[in-house]
Amino acid sequence: MAGFQGIRWAPAQICYDLTTRSTCVEGVDGKVHAVSRSVHYGLFLAFEGIRFQARLVDGALAFTFLNLHLNAERFRRSMMFNLSSARHHLVPSADELKALFVHFLSLPENRAHLLEMAASGQQGYLRPFTVDQDRSIGVTFPQLPAIRIVAAGYDDYMGEPFRGVVIPGLVRAMGCNGTGNLKLGTNYLMSVKAVQQAQRILPEASSALFLDDHPYDPIGGRKITEWDSSGAMIALRDGTVVRIPDSPLILPSITVRGLTALLQRRGTPVEERDMTYGELLDRVRAREVVTIISVGTAGVLNRCSSLHLYDGETVEAVMEADPTHRSWSLLGEVKEEYKALFSHRIAPAEGMVLEEFPALDL
Numbered sequence: 001m002a003g004f005q006g007i008r009w010a011p012a013q014i015c016y017d018l019t020t021r022s023t024c025v026e027g028v029d030g031k032v033h034a035v036s037r038s039v040h041y042g043l044f045l046a047f048e049g050i051r052f053q054a055r056l057v058d059g060a061l062a063f064t065f066l067n068l069h070l071n072a073e074r075f076r077r078s079m080m081f082n083l084s085s086a087r088h089h090l091v092p093s094a095d096e097l098k099a100l101f102v103h104f105l106s107l108p109e110n111r112a113h114l115l116e117m118a119a120s121g122q123q124g125y126l127r128p129f130t131v132d133q134d135r136s137i138g139v140t141f142p143q144l145p146a147i148r149i150v151a152a153g154y155d156d157y158m159g160e161p162f163r164g165v166v167i168p169g170l171v172r173a174m175g176c177n178g179t180g181n182l183k184l185g186t187n188y189l190m191s192v193k194a195v196q197q198a199q200r201i202l203p204e205a206s207s208a209l210f211l212d213d214h215p216y217d218p219i220g221g222r223k224i225t226e227w228d229s230s231g232a233m234i235a236l237r238d239g240t241v242v243r244i245p246d247s248p249l250i251l252p253s254i255t256v257r258g259l260t261a262l263l264q265r266r267g268t269p270v271e272e273r274d275m276t277y278g279e280l281l282d283r284v285r286a287r288e289v290v291t292i293i294s295v296g297t298a299g300v301l302n303r304c305s306s307l308h309l310y311d312g313e314t315v316e317a318v319m320e321a322d323p324t325h326r327s328w329s330l331l332g333e334v335k336e337e338y339k340a341l342f343s344h345r346i347a348p349a350e351g352m353v354l355e356e357f358p359a360l361d362l
Contacts, residue, residue, distance in 0.1 A: 004125075004298065006155030012109035016100060016147040017133070018090040023100075025107060028150055037142055038131040044142040045185035046078035047129035049297035050101070051255075053342035054118040054153075061114060061359040063105050063124075064342045068355055070254045072097040078182040079130055084141040092147075101126060104149045106360035113153070114359075121343065122153040125298055157298035161305030161321065164207040164227070164292070165198035166277065168219055168312050172210045172226065173249055180213075180225075180249035191228035201315065202308050207294060209307065211277055212249060219311050220278030225249050230296035231256045234275060235327045237288045243272045255338070256295050261349035262334050268327075281309055284319040290328055291321040301335040303328065 015024050037043040050071045053064040065071075072094035079091045092100065105114060105126070117124055128149045132142030172190050173180030179187060194208035209232065211222040224244060226232055231253040234242040243260055246252045260270050283289050284307075294302045307319040322328060340346050341354060348354045 004152070004154045004157050005159070006122075007125075007152050008113070008154070010110040010113045010151045010153075012107050014100070014104045014107070014147075014149045015133075016149075018092075018145045018147065023103070025109060030148075032131050033133065033135050035135050035137050036132055037134065037137060037140070040137045041139060042184070042186045043139075044079075044082040044130050044132045044145050046075070046082055047127060047183050047185065048075040048078075049183070050126040050128070051297050051300075051342070052105075052124040052126055052151075054105075054114045054124055055343065055356070056115075056118045057356070057358070061111070061118060062356050063102065063114075063359065064344070064354065064356045066258060066341055066348070066355075067254050067353050068098055068101075069094050069353060070252075070257070074183065074252060074254075075128060078184060079145075079147075081178070081182055081184070082130065082142065083145065087141070087145075090145065097128075100147070101128070101149065102357045103360060103362070105151065106362050108362060110151070111359075117153040120153075122155065123298075123339070124151065124153055126151045154298065157296070158206070158230075158294065158302050159299075160302040161291075161323075162206045162294065162302055163202060163204050163306045163308075164209055164294075164304050165201045165205045165308040166211065166310050167194045167197050167208040168211050168222065168277070168310070169215060170194045170197065170208075170210070171213045171215055172228075174213050175248035178248055181246065181251055183251065188229070194228050201310050205308070207304070209292070220276065220281070222277050223274045224277065224280060226251065227294045230294040230299065230302075233259070233293040233295055234280070235290040235293060235331060236283070237290055237322075237325065237327075239327060240269045240271055241293075241327070242275055243270050245272050245274065253295055255297055255300060258338055258341075258349075258352060259295060259301060259334060261351050262337055265349040266330070266334070268330065277309070281317055284309060284317045287322075289319050290325045291331070292319065293331060300338050301331060303331055
């Protein structure tokens with residue numbers, strides 16, 4: 001299953017109270033009340049995953065982000081889903097969230113950790129999340145909503161090449177509920193269950209590929225949606241890369257958007273369209289698929305070496321990746337190019353917003 005390698009957490013976290021707009025600093029092991037709606041029911045349990053790079057610029061600590069405004073807006077949407085409409089005004093603006101993130105990274109308690117990250121070039125992962133700090137398990141909207149923020153440096157995530165299985169019998173989210181395009185804790189139990197099912201088909205599997213929210217429809221017409229904890233893109237033998245479009249079932253991926261811009265700058269055609277299980281099956285049988293890509297904040301881009309197309313009863317076909325095809329190596333190059341953006345070794349492509357913030361003097 002997907003996981004971090006070489007992860008080291010910064011020693012401090014921030015707690016930001018939405019009702020009072022006050023901030024406090026706690027250790028990374030700061031506790032949440034046992035009688036919290038967030039703990040018992042998942043209410044106001046939303047989060048974000050944000051990639052950053054700690055750098056030394058003329059000897060001073062600074063932090064680089066790519067398309068941070070998109071992370072901030074996605075986080076805002078997740079928070080609003082968890083609050084009554086009368087309390088939407090409590091949700092910070094995108095600019096306020098960005099300022100809060102920089103404030104957290106600038107904490108004196110975290111400075112030594114971030115300086116080590118800057119010296120080593122280690123990748124950074126910022127995790128803001130929300131909890132209801134009210135001591136209650138009443139099934140109501142949260143009364144004391146708060147944002148907490150932690151951060152880590154890490155070496156790798158998931159790794160490649162990996163093996164996966166299509167799991168048609170489980171649904172990650174329901175489009176009519178409006179949760180599939182939000183980062184909510186309630187979405188991820190199904191991801192873990194799906195990987196467990198995948199490993200019953202293929203013990204070496206580390207990821208499951210979901211279909212849409214129509215499990216009783218004929219499988220051939222059902223659409224590919226996402227991997228268990230990441231987005232999906234499909235590299236075809238003709239050089240085209242298919243990008244699954246955003247929808248109520250698809251988390252709008254900041255990384256997918258960035259990779260699309262880099263691929264297009266290289267002249268690679270990217271088609272934003274749906275692909276059904278039936279089309280994927282036909283293309284796999286015709287050996288038209290080079291690989292299927294897992295795209296996410298931490299791992300950026302990981303290539304699938306084999307995908308078992310399981311219809312719920314039998315494995316109908318197995319996609320075996322072609323590492324000799326130019327697209328395989330191209331994808332590896334684009335992954336490194338994306339990571340290099342954060343250290344300013346290459347220029348961003350059109351539509352990318354690369355921002356660098358100096359550490360605050362707190």
